[in-house]
Amino acid sequence: MKYESQKIAYAYFAVAMALFVIQVLGGLLAGLIYVSPNFLSELLPFNIVRMLHTNALIVWLILGFFGAAYFLIPEEAEREIHSPKLAYLQLIILVVGTLGVVLTYTFNLFEGNWLLGKEGREFLEQPKWVKAGIVVAALIFLYNVSMTVLKGKKTAISNILLLGLWGLALLFLFAFYNPGNLALDKQYWWYVVHLWVEGVWELIMASILAYLMLKLTGVDREIVEKWLYVIVAAALFSGILGTGHHYYWIGTPAYWQWIGSIFSSLEVIPFFAMMAFAFVMVWKGRRDHPNKAALLWSLGCATLAFFGAGVWGFLHTLHGVNYYTHGTQITAAHGHLAFYGAYVCLNLAIFSYAMPILKNRDPYNQVLNMGSFWLMTSGMVFMTFVLTFGGTVQTHMQRVIGDYFMDVQDQIAIFYWMRFGSGVVVVLGALLFVYSIWVPRKEVIEPGAAETPAE
Amino acid sequence: MSDASLIDELPGELLMWVLIISELLVFGAGLAAFMGVRLTDPAGFAEAQSHLHRTGAAFNTAVLVTSGYLAAQALRWRQVARRVPARIALISAALLGVVFLIIKGTEYADKAAQGINYETHPFFLFYYLLTGFHAAHVLAGVGILLLVSWRDDARNIEVGAQFWHMVDLVWIMLFPVIYLLG
Numbered sequence: 001m002k003y004e005s006q007k008i009a010y011a012y013f014a015v016a017m018a019l020f021v022i023q024v025l026g027g028l029l030a031g032l033i034y035v036s037p038n039f040l041s042e043l044l045p046f047n048i049v050r051m052l053h054t055n056a057l058i059v060w061l062i063l064g065f066f067g068a069a070y071f072l073i074p075e076e077a078e079r080e081i082h083s084p085k086l087a088y089l090q091l092i093i094l095v096v097g098t099l100g101v102v103l104t105y106t107f108n109l110f111e112g113n114w115l116l117g118k119e120g121r122e123f124l125e126q127p128k129w130v131k132a133g134i135v136v137a138a139l140i141f142l143y144n145v146s147m148t149v150l151k152g153k154k155t156a157i158s159n160i161l162l163l164g165l166w167g168l169a170l171l172f173l174f175a176f177y178n179p180g181n182l183a184l185d186k187q188y189w190w191y192v193v194h195l196w197v198e199g200v201w202e203l204i205m206a207s208i209l210a211y212l213m214l215k216l217t218g219v220d221r222e223i224v225e226k227w228l229y230v231i232v233a234a235a236l237f238s239g240i241l242g243t244g245h246h247y248y249w250i251g252t253p254a255y256w257q258w259i260g261s262i263f264s265s266l267e268v269i270p271f272f273a274m275m276a277f278a279f280v281m282v283w284k285g286r287r288d289h290p291n292k293a294a295l296l297w298s299l300g301c302a303t304l305a306f307f308g309a310g311v312w313g314f315l316h317t318l319h320g321v322n323y324y325t326h327g328t329q330i331t332a333a334h335g336h337l338a339f340y341g342a343y344v345c346l347n348l349a350i351f352s353y354a355m356p357i358l359k360n361r362d363p364y365n366q367v368l369n370m371g372s373f374w375l376m377t378s379g380m381v382f383m384t385f386v387l388t389f390g391g392t393v394q395t396h397m398q399r400v401i402g403d404y405f406m407d408v409q410d411q412i413a414i415f416y417w418m419r420f421g422s423g424v425v426v427v428l429g430a431l432l433f434v435y436s437i438w439v440p441r442k443e444v445i446e447p448g449a450a451e452t453p454a455e
Numbered sequence: 456m457s458d459a460s461l462i463d464e465l466p467g468e469l470l471m472w473v474l475i476i477s478e479l480l481v482f483g484a485g486l487a488a489f490m491g492v493r494l495t496d497p498a499g500f501a502e503a504q505s506h507l508h509r510t511g512a513a514f515n516t517a518v519l520v521t522s523g524y525l526a527a528q529a530l531r532w533r534q535v536a537r538r539v540p541a542r543i544a545l546i547s548a549a550l551l552g553v554v555f556l557i558i559k560g561t562e563y564a565d566k567a568a569q570g571i572n573y574e575t576h577p578f579f580l581f582y583y584l585l586t587g588f589h590a591a592h593v594l595a596g597v598g599i600l601l602l603v604s605w606r607d608d609a610r611n612i613e614v615g616a617q618f619w620h621m622v623d624l625v626w627i628m629l630f631p632v633i634y635l636l637g
Contacts, residue, residue, distance in 0.1 A: 237477045262484045
């Protein structure tokens, strides 16, 4: 650790990992409710569990991004973070807000209250005071990192990371607009979520991956930057109008069907480019960095993002296909692998790289961490296949033949059981990851020992 | 670094090439979709097409190609340090872009007067999407040409001409498929 203020990332990563565990446990619970629908139905209804599962995901990913920014910006800008105090204040605001959301929903506090209660929306559902808190925290963050970069060295990596983070914060402002018309509500919802995950978050992803590649492979910065610009251009070109693929059936004009189909098909390109980038950098790299776990997560991130976001997204993005598959388990399959590949693996990659440095144990205990990669990834890939097959059967029975929704659900129960099983594996993998980061104090297997028996 | 040297040999700006390839993919996919949907209703598409102004569009083709020639000529002049003719060529190219937009605008106005819009027939949905996106690029191109006539570094002019030729090329693909194909 070159700069003292990089330590801020430690607190962010710790909270992010705690929420990660809550998120996957919530997912496991939701998976159980799928196969045993009355489980906890009075105490914690499915809609609340689902909301916790998806919102906890978004919150911990963003906390991870903030932590990653506090970790890598001092190194890129070659100076300390402008104000570590503000950075911790920002984290406290976000944690209080998150707890506020969880308590408000679980116990339905302050029902009907404009400021303190639920808004009654399917998405972008936080009490107003929490939304305001998020904006204040985001402003503190942007002020803090922008001041650091403005006073320090400006690199392509930090510029693109900042562009992505500014976009993330500004687009959230659409969450305040709550029209009575449900179609309009959805239209603006996608301004936030689509333009996040298929727009500005891709900039964050590309810049963090570029940073990791720079550190792990030792390739020249100039080459990394050229790739970075091309990836970012391709991501924004396809991603912004690609929003149209959410506007097929919500009451928006028909031309969105073609705009959405064509532009969102091109969204595969930046993900393919990120995968190509990661592998080309590793092949070209001269440095044999000892942190193999961070490299594994980085390559896994680029590969699984290509398949989860790119291939599985393209699978149902054309409106002629989506007419049948919309809202089936095909969507769930894509959602799981895309978020896991692109953003979960990205965060776990930067955690795996940064945590040993932050704890002054560089590098240690890579074996358990790598084991958690394979456990979590195989669980998630199996879940994706199961949901894809289940979704295909569901699409045919429900949308082609026209069977009743609940009859079809009974027919595909076997897939939900297998999904629950793969969910157990993912949770075990996640727990193993957290354990491997925090608990062991020395290498489980000494470097080099693993290769000896094979020779 | 074999791939890096290959990329370095490209004239103009790498990111502009990324944009050009992306645009060609979008318009290519749009035209392919148009042809595909046309197969489902050849008679309806032919009837709808008869409402278009072929002469105006043919004239517009000549306008854009001439404008493209002027942009290319501007770069050649600038490279031999003839800044004034280069600037005049760029501004003329931009003005021809404006001429294109005026002719296109009268065609749109005429359609509107006939009560034709993007919901009239699938043909017109594609007509408005493809020519509308293209017209937006012409507008952007006019701005870019004026910008590089002001900041008239040879490298800037090359990038501007790169963009303008793409706009040209896209129109040359759109014109026969949308207006002429019988």
